[in-house]
Amino acid sequence: MSKFKYTDEKEKEFQRIAKKYPKIDAMMLPALWLVQEQEGWVSPDAMIFLADKLGKTPIEVYEFATFYTMFNLKPIGTYHIELCKTLSCMIMGAPELKKFIKDTLGIGPGETTADGKFHFSEVECQGACGGAPMIALNHTYHENLTVDKLKKIIEECK
Amino acid sequence: MAVELVKIVSKNFDIPDSHKLEVALKNGRYESIDKLFSMKPEDVTEEVCKSGLRGKGGGGAPCGPKWKLMPPVDERPRYLIVNGDESEPGTFKDRQIFQYDPHILIEGIICSCYAIQAHEAFIYIRGEYKWFIDRLNEAIDEAYEAGIIGPKVMNKYDFSVDITVHRGGGAYICGEKSALIESIEGKRGHPRLKPHGKECEWFYGQPATVNNVETISSVPNIVLNGYESYTKWGTQKAPGTMLFAMSGPVKNPGVYELQYGEKMLDVINEIGGGMKDGLKLKAVIPGGASCPILTAEEVEKAYLDYESMWDIGSTLGTGGMMIIPQGVSMVDVAKNLIEFYHHESCGQCTPCREGTGWIDKTIKKILDGIGSQEDIETILDVCETMNGKTICVFAPAVKDIIKSIVQKYRHEFEEHFKK
Numbered sequence: 001m002s003k004f005k006y007t008d009e010k011e012k013e014f015q016r017i018a019k020k021y022p023k024i025d026a027m028m029l030p031a032l033w034l035v036q037e038q039e040g041w042v043s044p045d046a047m048i049f050l051a052d053k054l055g056k057t058p059i060e061v062y063e064f065a066t067f068y069t070m071f072n073l074k075p076i077g078t079y080h081i082e083l084c085k086t087l088s089c090m091i092m093g094a095p096e097l098k099k100f101i102k103d104t105l106g107i108g109p110g111e112t113t114a115d116g117k118f119h120f121s122e123v124e125c126q127g128a129c130g131g132a133p134m135i136a137l138n139h140t141y142h143e144n145l146t147v148d149k150l151k152k153i154i155e156e157c158k
Numbered sequence: 159m160a161v162e163l164v165k166i167v168s169k170n171f172d173i174p175d176s177h178k179l180e181v182a183l184k185n186g187r188y189e190s191i192d193k194l195f196s197m198k199p200e201d202v203t204e205e206v207c208k209s210g211l212r213g214k215g216g217g218g219a220p221c222g223p224k225w226k227l228m229p230p231v232d233e234r235p236r237y238l239i240v241n242g243d244e245s246e247p248g249t250f251k252d253r254q255i256f257q258y259d260p261h262i263l264i265e266g267i268i269c270s271c272y273a274i275q276a277h278e279a280f281i282y283i284r285g286e287y288k289w290f291i292d293r294l295n296e297a298i299d300e301a302y303e304a305g306i307i308g309p310k311v312m313n314k315y316d317f318s319v320d321i322t323v324h325r326g327g328g329a330y331i332c333g334e335k336s337a338l339i340e341s342i343e344g345k346r347g348h349p350r351l352k353p354h355g356k357e358c359e360w361f362y363g364q365p366a367t368v369n370n371v372e373t374i375s376s377v378p379n380i381v382l383n384g385y386e387s388y389t390k391w392g393t394q395k396a397p398g399t400m401l402f403a404m405s406g407p408v409k410n411p412g413v414y415e416l417q418y419g420e421k422m423l424d425v426i427n428e429i430g431g432g433m434k435d436g437l438k439l440k441a442v443i444p445g446g447a448s449c450p451i452l453t454a455e456e457v458e459k460a461y462l463d464y465e466s467m468w469d470i471g472s473t474l475g476t477g478g479m480m481i482i483p484q485g486v487s488m489v490d491v492a493k494n495l496i497e498f499y500h501h502e503s504c505g506q507c508t509p510c511r512e513g514t515g516w517i518d519k520t521i522k523k524i525l526d527g528i529g530s531q532e533d534i535e536t537i538l539d540v541c542e543t544m545n546g547k548t549i550c551v552f553a554p555a556v557k558d559i560i561k562s563i564v565q566k567y568r569h570e571f572e573e574h575f576k577k
Contacts, residue, residue: 020322022235022362025344029327033285054344067346067504068327070285082286086247087447088405088480090494124330124498125247125447126286129405129480130412139288 002049010034014053024054028064032071041072069123076119077112079157082136086125092132093146098122100147104154117157161420161428164391164399167375168415171258177293179300182261188306190382194269195315202273202381209385210397211377214251215241215333215370216446216476218396218464221377227358228274228365236276237366238267239342239359240374242283243326243333246446247498248478251401252371254413256283256290259375260297266374268311268319269381274367277318281371282338285326295323330502334550335359335368337504348506349550372401392418396463406481409434422452422460426481437483441566445475447495448555450562451482472562488567489574492560493521499556507548513540514556524574534571537564 006014017030031054035046047061054061065071072080081101085094098109101120105113109122128134131143135150142153170176170185182188194202207222228236240263244252255263267279283291298307298321305313307321324342326332332341336350339361359366376398380388389397396418402425403413409431416425422442426432433439439454444462450472452460460470467474482491500514520537523529541561544553564571 020320022364023343026324026342028344029325029341032327033325056344064344064346068285068329070328085494086498087443087491087494088248090490091406091482091486123286123328124501125245127244127250127253127284129248129250129478130403132405132411136286139286141289 002045002052004035004039004043004046004049006034006049007038010038025056027054028056028061029068032061032065032068036071041075075116077117079117080119080121080136080138081154082121082123082126084124084126084128084132084134084136085122086129088129088132089125089134094133096147097133097135097145097150100150101154104151118154161416161424163429164415164417166379166388166391166399166415167255167259167262167372167401168413169259170262171254176258177260177297179261179297179304179306182259187259187261187378188265188268188312190265190269190378191312191315194272194381195311195317197381199273199275202269205385206273206377206380209380209388210392210395211373211380211388212396212398212464213370214372214376214400214476216246216249216448218474221369221373224369225270225274225367227356228367229358231275235278235364236274237361237364238271238274238276238279238374239335239339239361239366239368240267240279240281240371241333241335241338241368242281242287242371243338244287244371245284245330245333245502246448246476246478247495248405248443248446248480249403249476250405250478251403251413251476253287253290254401255371255375256287256294260294261301262375262378263294263371264297264301264307264321266377267321268307269377270367270369270374271319272311272317276367277320279319279321280324280342280361281321282324282326282332282342284332285328288325291323291325298323329504330498331504331550331552334552337550338368339366346504348504349552351549393463393465395465400462400477402462403476403478404430404481405478407434407437407483408432408481416462418463419466420462422462422479423458425462426457426479430481433481433483437485439481440484440486441482441488443480443482443559444472444477446478447480447498448559449473449475450558451491451566453566473558488563488570489521489525492563493518493525495559495563496521496556499552503552507553509544509547510553510556513544513553516540517556517560524571527574529571529575531572531575534564534568537561 051058112119134143211221332347337347341347500518541557545557
């Protein structure tokens with residue numbers, strides 16, 4: 001039995017979205033997004049909850065969640081910095097931004113600061129190549145970045 | 159001749175608040191709907207066939223004939239699935255539609271649903287585009303509230319259209335249409351085996367058509383103004399326009415609507431403003447990372463349409479040009495791209511899953527200065543082993559880009575042997 005539960009608001013949202021689809025299986029992605037919005041990550045407990053809700057086995061939910069890179073399978077910091085590393089961003093200066101993050105926050109890709117405030121991920125193309133280099137900060141895009149601009153963004157979060 | 163910007167899909171992009179329904183209605187959105195319902199569905203399909211509209215997600219397959227693959231109408235539900243996954247590196251055009259004119263997409267969905275007689279449409283958008291998803295959902299809510307979509311299109315036509323936006327979870331392969339459907343159906347995004355003959359797609363076992371966001375957004379103009387309004391642009395085999403994207407160190411990177419057939423170098427210089435900071439052009443990947451790379455000399459001979467691009471040994475893909483300047487090592491470029499492909503291979507087919515990792519490791523070995531000619535041959539050999547032996551075209555795409563870089567810039571790989 002899972003200890004996880006959607007909040008009333010999320011449960012209502014789940015029921016609203018579920019009506020749009022021909023089968024409940026299609027709720028896998030929307031249901032996981034609702035969990036992550038609520039908790040910040042997708043815990044094993046939440047996967048058991050979803051399996052029960054969607055008529056799946058927990059391992060099926062786990063297999064699904066691990067395939068898609070945007071689901072956090074462990075808690076991450078308050079601010080999630082996702083730095084694009086793919087070609088146009090690489091050419092336009094992503095390596096300097098990565099170095100800056102390492103130097104100022106002391107974290108490399110996949111790491112969280114000791115105070116739990118920042119988590120850093122190096123990610124593949126975010127579809128912002130015209131505004132390279134870029135980061136997404138909690139899903140908000142910041143494009144045409146320089147080290148100075150990134151410094152300001154990070155300082156505002158502190 | 160100077161390169162001319164054409165405003166069909168991008169007509170409203172520069173208008174302030176163009177994403178809002180009120181502004182969209184004042185600027186021509188939904189004008190095609192009255193004409194649409196004065197036509198028979200098969201006549202709409204025929205008009206799109208005559209326009210020569212081609213899929214703008216990378217494949218370039220004709221849109222009208224694809225619609226004709228839907229089986230005759232029966233009691234089964236039918237679906238339109240709109241592909242807005244847009245994960246191909248170098249490609250960022252559909253997001254302009256979500257951001258600046260979501261109503262052109264909704265209008266296109268109404269037209270396309272009517273043509274294929276579907277009443278439900280799903281728009282699959284990559285999860286990273288959270289902001290754009292919210293923007294599109296706001297427009298859809300507005301359209302529902304105004305009765306533009308819902309049980310009676312435009313509050314008067316006896317035809318229902320429902321639209322649902324489905325947010326992806328971060329997997330490049332879900333841009334492949336069958337993987338996309340698997341993903342909506344609540345499974346890992348593994349591409350499906352394709353049938354020998356051409357047929358429609360199947361969503362939960364029911365007939366479905368999958369089209370790219372830009373393709374669907376091109377339909378309202380064809381319905382309203384007729385196919386001739388579209389074929390007056392472009393080339394004979396590639397009529398019309400495309401949202402071409404430019405990234406890298408040019409003065410004006412961005413998305414520009416151009417007719418097919420423009421000279422690539424003119425587009426880079428006149429529209430992109432040329433290279434910035436005195437940099438020199440070294441190479442261009444013409445239509446997203448999957449297209450064979452063009453050297454600076456080849457760029458001079460390149461024209462932006464499917465057939466011309468095939469003639470010089472590459473493909474037009476999504477029209478997303480990635481500009482690479484002198485000074486950037488092509489071994490680093492190959493390394494960057496193979497890391498992407500290694501990370502994004504869905505893992506279903508062994509040649510792709512293992513091949514991408516093998517090439518990744520071999521390029522790293524070369525960069526570490528411990529490579530040899532044999533390693534270059536290994537990369538080329540693995541490329542061939544991957545090509546055509548997998549369920550989807552991911553592996554052939556890896557072969558295309560990596561092999562072209564190694565063959566055209568082999569000397570740069572060899573320079574690392576001397577270390």
